[in-house]
Amino acid sequence: MRLLCSLLLASSLFAHAMEFPSLNDAKRIRGELVSVDFILRKGEFRADDGSLVPFSMPPYAIMKYKGVEADLREVPLGTKMTFLMLPGSQLITTDDGQPADAAQLKKFREFTENRGVAGWIDKTEGNTVTVTFFSADPTAFQAAYGEVLALGKEGKLCVANDELRTWNPGVDGERCTITEVNKVPSEYFGSSGVQVTVKVSNMLEGFRRGRVVRVFLGGWKVQDQFYGESLMGYGFGRMLNQELVENVARDYPEQFPFRTDFSNEKLPWYQLKDDLKPPPFAEHTVFGQLLQVDGKNGTGQFLFELTGETANFRLIKHHTLKFLGADPQFAQLPTGQRYRFHVFQDEKGAFTRVSFISDDFSHASANAITARITAVHGDQIRVAWQLPLVKDYNGDMQRPQDIGACILCVSDATRVWKADQQVKLADLKEGDALLFNRTAELPGKPSVCTDLWIGEETHKLVTEKQRKPAVARK
Structure with missing residues (x-):
């Protein structure tokens, strides 16, 4: 099993920019939390000006609630706070202006220790791996884990993805021993200020510069994340939710010779061929409100969500329509409501060709x-x-x-x-x-x-x- 997972991970050679941002680079937006995806680490907040702002969280991002670190699960909907945003709708942290709450901090520490403390790999050499850990509060991080992050201390190093999800830590990880502990700059957000080098018996292919890992430190129980959060479902039934299974376009981008919504931004989008069904992940997914349909000609018009811009489109030959879980005729799609559109570029480069339309119910x-x-x-x-x-x-x-x-x-x-x-x-x-x-x-x-x-x-x-x-x- 370990060899299989290692071979799968071998194809994932992407790396991060490996730079923590400055809080001074973040735009501060006051708003109310209205939607959260605990697993994919994304959500939306309603800004004080009434606009809806979507966000996603890079691996080092950590929310703060009641003045201390918190997971998305721990922040109630409707909470008013300041959201610190980077370009690309990236949320790096939040500020609710509250004093530090000991009970909330304890909850977050328990959450972390059940999953392993996260960080990214700075380098590998021989059978050693150097990791800088993530934290939104370096002082609190040192107070919590300083004693177990010391020379000679043991742990288990497990490969994770950018959503901080692991596969099966009991199998897909390596026992490790800390051989070096260094202080690194912590004035940039996301850095704990602690970097360790660990020695492992076997180098998994997932142990590569830029990859995210979780480390179970001394005395912590090595265990799977819960069903739906884990990238593997050992002992459980098949995952029916396709948004929660491992996303190959994100984790193995070199398998795709075109740009996707998840990777390969420097590559061109897939160009449709009328007689062929487009390959998986070739589409660009957008959301909008359907304005009109022409069932005879297979054309229509919708408004882009958030911007309200008008888009004209034409269905491609091999298309799929979903409404209330069924397969309607195009002319039967009700207008005036929200749909998911899979769009492709036309000969002019505009996204006017549609292969898939689905309502929220479906x-x-x-x-x-x-x-x-x-x-x-x-x-x-x-x-x-x-x-x-x-x-x-x-x-x-x-x-x-x-x-x-x-x-x-x-x-x-x-x-x-x-x-x-x-x-x-x-x-x-x-x-x-x-x-x-x-x-x-x-x-x-x-x-x-x-x-x-x-x-x-x-x-x-x-x-x-x-x-x-x-x-x-x-």
């Missing part, structure tokens, strides 16, 4: 996730994204931990469905499992749910009803 359904209501506050519904039950090592069905959370906005025009009946917004209650469709986020027009469907039986029913007209036509 995307969530295809990825086996539902939104569980955690609270209802007026015109806002707070939900947690949950995976389906999965069989564990003992053969028992277990509910995996939540993988994200978001705030949904509703209005008097929002329709709510349960079984085959339309019910009231007031009928929503904590614990309900939802799928939904909504409008796109546009300048001056925040996204709002058009429809909410309550419960898995309702979700199945609406898809079956949507499929019947298509079957009848055939």
Whole structure:
């Protein structure tokens, strides 16, 4: 198993810029946290000017909450804070202006020690690996781990990806011994100020400059991340959510001779050939609000999410359409709501050719996730994204931990469905499992749910009803 994983990792030769940023380079934006993806380390916040700002977190980025380090899971939706942003929508940290909270710091330390402290590889030489650890608070990092980061101390070095996700630490890692400890500059954000060189018996192919690792220090239990967070699912059923499986376009970019949404920015985008289906990851994914469709000519128009810019498009020969989990005719796609578009360049280089269109309902359904209501506050519904039950090592069905959370906005025009009946917004209650469709986020027009469907039986029913007209036509 170790050899297999090593060979897979061998193809991942990308490296980071290997530079920690200065906080002075970050733009400070005050806002409210409204959406988080715990696993892929991304989300959105609503800025004080009303705009919705998406963000992703580089490997060294760490949020702060209650004045100390925190994982995304630990920061409640609706929290007001200052977001420190770098170009490219990169969030490096947050500031809520609160004094340091000992209980929150303890929670984050336990979170870290269950997964291994993260850092990146500065160099390798022979059977040694040099790692600089990540931290948003070098002083606190030294106080917590200084004694176990000392000469002769042992640990386990495990390969991770840019999302700080590991494969299977019990197998895909190497016992290591610290042979050198150095202080490194910590005035740049993300650097703990601590660099160690460790000696290993075997050099895994993942131990390369620029790669991210996690280290289980002396006395820590070496264990897998939970199902959905781990890049491997040993002992569990197959991962149905395709956004959580290992992303080969991100982790193995040299396998793709074209630019993707995840890597190879210096390469050109894939150029469509009308008689061939495009290869995986060749598309550029955008979101927008559908304005109009011409079923006869296969053309349409949508507004880009966030910017509100108008885009005209044409469906390619080999296209796929999804609405409410079914395969509709193009002319049946409702306008005025948000869709996911897979777009390709035309002969002029504009992204006007579309191979795939899907509504939010279909995307969530295809990825086996539902939104569980955690609270209802007026015109806002707070939900947690949950995976389906999965069989564990003992053969028992277990509910995996939540993988994200978001705030949904509703209005008097929002329709709510349960079984085959339309019910009231007031009928929503904590614990309900939802799928939904909504409008796109546009300048001056925040996204709002058009429809909410309550419960898995309702979700199945609406898809079956949507499929019947298509079957009848055939």
